[in-house]
Amino acid sequence: MPKKLEGKKIVLGVTGSIAAVETVKLARELRRRGAEVVAVMSKAARKIIHPYSLEFATQNKVITEITGKVEHVKYLGLEGEADLYLIAPSTANTISKIANGIDDTPVTTMATTALGSKKPIVVVPAMHAGMYENKAIKESLERLEKFGVEIVSPKFEENKAKFPDIEIICLHVERALYxxxxxxxxxxxxxxxxxxxxxxxxxxxxxxSGIMGKEIALEFWRRGAEVVVITSKPSNLNLPKFEEIKIRSVKDMLEKTLNEVKNGCDLFVSTAAASDFILDMAESKIKTTDELILKLRAAPKVLWEVRKIYKGKIMGFKAETGVSDEELYQIAHDKKINDKIEMIVANDVLERGMGTLDTRVLVITNRRTEWIEGIKPDVAERVVRIYIEDVL
Known part of the structure; x- marks a missing residue:
């Protein structure tokens, strides 16, 4: 598991929604990503889940009341220890109180303090859909957003605004801290x-597998970009400013890509392993024969077609098989020059990289040549950092 939250301290506020039962898994996942977690619970939350459960999950004593130790100031004051306040789940009651400056529970007192100290706050609403659609609650959520609070959209099922997937919450936390x-x-x-x-x-x-493309896209999203992913393997992540457009063929990918580029683009990242060949599809299933000859034609190159209409920055990718490091460098270097791109990432996919969880890649910019090896989320993070340092 990539340690995207390494060295970060998160205060986890838990309120009286039945979704409080999910907070043990949430706390443990945050810790897997490197964060230290301190839980604070309202009285209503303690009727649903015992503080010992969160003490186990966080390995820290749970705050159930504000004492003479002034815990809200210690963690979320102007010089507080915590990096972020995550309220998950947040009831309609808690949302309304925070929006109106009311702090009569440990959770809301923490929120009042965090808002005044300009600490990042992420709120995860969870309630019945009728409550969520209440105009007063909608206005309270809008008010919190004006205060700079990030709201995580619920998962709407069975007439409920349910607790979203743990992955979605963690991604919001990462984005808030990046x-x-x-x-x-x-x-x-x-x-x-x-x-x-x-x-x-x-x-x-x-x-x-599309994993590298997904991780590159998420890394740019964490750093504040609006991201559009054009892919045959969408991840179906419900995130703000993160759109996925599903395609199937290389012609489909080309059409959708050109349309998006024409609508505005600051960086085009060509990680797709698009087909080099196309053919005419038979109208019905081809019968089994001893031999079948297919006529293949060269497919259009998406990157080349984009470059014809787009003068901005491009990060290209190049996959080869069975070549030496020196040969891969020369191939990648020549492609960077010939395709007129600012940065290229190349790898030999004979043994790993295509369809695997880890990879080894060569990155070339005008300022450096660097080899990167590891699991794809970590490699993607390093690739994006190089782009920011060398190209942006």
């Missing part, structure tokens, strides 16, 4: 393989 070098920038990422139909049930494709 530097915002890409604020106001729009990044378009192509990701994953394409599928070229032979007949209605068979196709030509490759082993690409």
């Amino acid at each position: 530097p915002k070098e890409m604020e106001g920038k729009k990044v378009i990422v192509t990701s994953g393989p394409t599928y070229e139909q032979i007949d209605p049930i068979r196709f030509i494709s490759n082993k690409s």
Whole structure:
């Protein structure tokens, strides 16, 4: 698990929603990502989940009341120890109180202090859908957003505004804590393989998992960018300013990419393993024969077509098989020059990289040549840092 929250201290406020039962898993996941977690509970929350459960999950004593130790100041005051206040779940009652400056529980007192100290705050509403749609609650949420509070959208199911997936909450926390070098920038990422139909049930494709493209996209999103991912393998993450456009063929990818680029783009990232060949699809299933000859034609190159209409920054990717480090460098260097791009990431995918969780890549910019090795989320983070340092 990548330690995206290494060295961060998070205060976790828990209120009296039935979703409080999910906070043990949430606290443990935050810790897996490197954070230290301190829980604070309202009286209503303690009727749903015992403080011992969160003490176990956080390995810290749970705050159930504000004492002479002035815990709200210790953690969320102007010089407080905590980096962020996460209220999850947050009831309609708590949302309304915070929006109106009322602090009559340990959770709301922490919120009042964090707002005054300009600490990042993330609120995760969880309640019945009818309560969430109440105009007064909507106005309270809008008011909190004006205060700079980040609201995590609930998962709407069975007439309830349910607690979202733990992954979604953690991504919001990471984004709230990351530097915002890409604020106001729009990044378009192509990701994953394409599928070229032979007949209605068979196709030509490759082993690409789309993981690297997803991780690159999320890394730019954490840093404040608006991100559009054009992919055959969408992750279906419900995140603000993070859009996924599903495609299938290379022609489909090209069409959607050009449309998005024309609508505005500050960086185009071409991680997709798009097909090099296309063919005419048979209208019905091809019958089994001893031999089948398919006529393949060269597919359009998405990056080349983008460059024809777009003069901005491009990060390209190049996959090879069975080449030496020296040969890979030369191939990548030549591609960077010929394609007129600012940065290229290349790797030999014969043994790992395509369809695997880890990879080893070569990064070339005008300022450096660097090898990076590790799990894809960590490699993606380093690649984005290099872009920010060398190209942005």
